[in-house]
Amino acid sequence: MKLYGYFRSSATYRVRIALGLKGISWETVVVDLRAPARGQHTAEFRAVNPHGLIPVLIDGEHTVTQSLAILEYLEETHPQPPLLPRAPAERAAVRALALAVACDIHPLNNLRVLEYLRSELAQDDAAVARWYAHWIAQGLTALERDAARLSGDGRHMYGRSVTLADVCIVPQMANARRFNCDLAPYPTLRAICAHLETLPAFAQAAPAVQPDAPAS
Ligand SMILES: N[C@@H](CCC(=O)N[C@@H](CS)C(=O)NCC(=O)O)C(=O)O
Numbered sequence: 001m002k003l004y005g006y007f008r009s010s011a012t013y014r015v016r017i018a019l020g021l022k023g024i025s026w027e028t029v030v031v032d033l034r035a036p037a038r039g040q041h042t043a044e045f046r047a048v049n050p051h052g053l054i055p056v057l058i059d060g061e062h063t064v065t066q067s068l069a070i071l072e073y074l075e076e077t078h079p080q081p082p083l084l085p086r087a088p089a090e091r092a093a094v095r096a097l098a099l100a101v102a103c104d105i106h107p108l109n110n111l112r113v114l115e116y117l118r119s120e121l122a123q124d125d126a127a128v129a130r131w132y133a134h135w136i137a138q139g140l141t142a143l144e145r146d147a148a149r150l151s152g153d154g155r156h157m158y159g160r161s162v163t164l165a166d167v168c169i170v171p172q173m174a175n176a177r178r179f180n181c182d183l184a185p186y187p188t189l190r191a192i193c194a195h196l197e198t199l200p201a202f203a204q205a206a207p208a209v210q211p212d213a214p215a216s
Helices: 010-021 043-048 067-077 088-109 111-118 125-150 164-178 187-196 200-205
Strands: 002-005 027-030 056-059 062-065
Touching (some): 010 067, 010 088, 010 164, 056 067, 062 067, 067 088, 067 164, 111 125, 125 164, 125 187, 164 187
Parallel strands (some): 002 027
């Protein structure tokens, strides 16, 4: 498989984790999102994904976009280990946690949104940071309550094994840390991520250890 992505892209980070958990090998095609490269805007990449967003997974003749669609595709094509519980209500609960990250938090703080605030709306760095922190706090406050109720062991978002909810929360918390958001109010989320980050698939998917990450 081929994964169009970037070390810092949290949506790509989700897919890297799932590929690792399922023991699938892949090759990365780097799409550098930052100026001057801005690889998401090139004609070459737009031919792959007209939306100009990563990740994109290529599996043989299939091109799959949208990280959640990719995660579900991997779940269906490589069912072991399962990242969704069996019972419909439990599957819905896990999907709801994953979607809270992918649909309600992440899109508001995406690169193109922050760039629009800066350029078109002429907001300074302080205002953009305030915007970022606001949506993180709103989303994580609710997820903290969800996790406190739904985690079975304080080490997973739902139940006692790794699910798509875990695959989504770790990159989102990493983003929040990168933008210096205060994570003190989320002890349950911090404990869950501290555990998950020790697992090989999560550790190997971390931005800092990707081949396109700058040497520290
Ligand atoms: N809903 C999409 C969001 C993808 C997305 O926002 N990707 C970011 C990187 S994490 C991106 O490509 N941003 C480019 C830009 O904002 O110009 C998904 O889950 O795949």
